[in-house]
Amino acid sequence: MSTPALTRPPQRLVHFHGMVTVAPQMLQLFELVRRAARSDATVLVRGESGTGKELVATAIHAESARARHSFRAVNCATFTPELLASELFGHVRGAFTGAVQNKAGLLSQADKGTLFLDEIAELPLELQARLLRVLQQRRFTPVGGSTEVEVDVRIVSATNAALRKLVADGRFREDLMYRLRVVVLYLPRLVERDGDLEALTWHLVDEFNARGQRQVQGLDPAAWEAMARYPWPGNVRELRNNLEQAFVLGEGPVLHLHELAPEVQGQGDAGGPRAPTASAEGPLAAVPQAMTLEELRRQELIDAWKATGGRRDEMAARLGLSRSTLYRRLKRLGLT
Ligand SMILES: Nc1ncnc2c1ncn2[C@@H]1O[C@H](COP(=O)(O)OP(=O)(O)OP(=O)(O)O)[C@@H](O)[C@H]1O
Ligand SMILES: [Mg+2]
Structure with missing residues (x-):
């Protein structure tokens, strides 16, 4: 609580047919x-x-x-x-x-x-x-x-x-x-777009602030650190879903770490494949991401399936995926 919250940096956003970027x-x-x-x-x-x-x-x-x-x-x-x-x-x-x-x-x-x-x-x-x-x-x-x-x-x-x-x-x-x-x-992945995680975060904060239920002015440094470390496999949609969830469930002018999805916070389910990566101190870039990501997604899917009893809409919302992407992944796993 003593560390001051991060506030909006000055930035020039470029808008292009619904896309927003600084990258x-x-x-x-x-x-x-x-x-x-x-x-x-x-x-x-x-x-x-x-x-x-x-x-x-x-x-x-x-x-x-x-x-x-x-x-x-x-x-x-x-x-x-x-x-x-x-x-x-x-x-x-x-x-x-x-x-x-x-x-x-x-x-x-x-x-x-x-x-x-x-x-x-x-x-x-x-x-x-x-x-x-x-x-x-x-x-x-x-x-x-x-x-x-x-x-x-x-x-x-x-x-x-x-x-x-x-x-x-x-x-x-x-x-x-x-x-x-x-x-x-x-299309580059979200994490490959220089500056976009931060720029899109504030852009989305503006969008959700405009709904009027909560006014977020700052970001808990711990929340930002977790966000910056997370690979965002669901890219902009997943970021959007995370912030929307924080707006709906959290309160107050500072967005906190615990308001983000567990996987972003770095708490994979106990024994899940994410645990070792999340606790690693070194830069994530050192982890062989291609393999890890595939494995991770598989596990996430199975976890979401268990948690929702296989209800598609809930699974999709939980994972920050579109229904069609979810459908495709399930199909690949033979879960349809
Ligand atoms: N650069 C961006 N700026 C703002 N919003 C974005 C940007 N890119 C994507 N979005 C938002 O993220 C969500 C996902 O975008 P979109 O549906 O176009 O992705 P997609 O690649 O088609 O995903 P999928 O493969 O899951 O179908 C949408 O809500 C979209 O408005
Ligand atoms: Mg699509």
């Missing part, structure tokens, strides 16, 4: 977004969970000549293959039980605009050939239809898995991969 790495990315947007090229957005892939996709659309037409988005992980086909390509009346009338798919709805295919790695093999045709010829056939429809659409897709690996595993068509990754934009 040169992000400014560089914004420039690439602008250039990519000038062309009609198909863009693949790569980045870990919660890094802002969806925001980048909307930025590409907004910066492009297609901006006054529609932007449509679909998450390839959240539908069955049948539903996804109908969602993307539309269907004709009578195509299947329940198809009582013709329905325009997202491709048609995005005509002259942009279609965002999120979690593209999850696109079922049976739909990959049809998407390839869209990319090659800008044509498709609605489900149950017999005539092809032409469409003028720019495709932006996103993934946090390397498509090349999926190709090697036979789960993704190589020709489609090449068509999707004409331009690839990489």
Whole structure:
């Protein structure tokens, strides 16, 4: 209590289509977004969970000549293959039980605009050939239809898995991969963005202060130390969720360490894989993060599963993940 709370440093935030940053790495990315947007090229957005892939996709659309037409988005992980086909390509009346009338798919709805295919790695093999045709010829056939429809659409897709690996595993068509990754934009992890942990923290504090329930003016140095040490696997989303939780559960003008999620505080569950890292004195950079992170995530998932009885919404909130990311990770672990 005797150490004074940290207060807001002077900073010049750059705003770009919902993204906020002070990091040169992000400014560089914004420039690439602008250039990519000038062309009609198909863009693949790569980045870990919660890094802002969806925001980048909307930025590409907004910066492009297609901006006054529609932007449509679909998450390839959240539908069955049948539903996804109908969602993307539309269907004709009578195509299947329940198809009582013709329905325009997202491709048609995005005509002259942009279609965002999120979690593209999850696109079922049976739909990959049809998407390839869209990319090659800008044509498709609605489900149950017999005539092809032409469409003028720019495709932006996103993934946090390397498509090349999926190709090697036979789960993704190589020709489609090449068509999707004409331009690839990489989103850095939160911890790789110089100055952004602090800048985004204060930006989010402002946002939550504006809600009026609590006014945070300072940061307990212990809280900041823990935040600075934590690897933020859920990136900006996880930071946001942590601060939001602190605003909801804590009180007073100083944000304290105990208001943050246990994993950020450095208390992994007893015996969990995080305990040794959390108590390590040396810089985290010395830890082989790739392995540790994978293991950590696995354990986190299992812990969250146990704690919530497998309820998806609660698990997602707990882990600071989107539902689709959670779904994908569960699937990988065979927990769905
Ligand atoms: N630079 C940023 N500034 C402010 N907010 C951001 C920034 N990047 C991401 N966010 C916020 O973080 C959350 C996650 O962003 P988004 O959904 O675009 O990430 P994503 O990469 O698509 O994640 P996932 O892989 O889990 O789908 C959103 O609430 C978004 O508004
Ligand atoms: Mg997303």
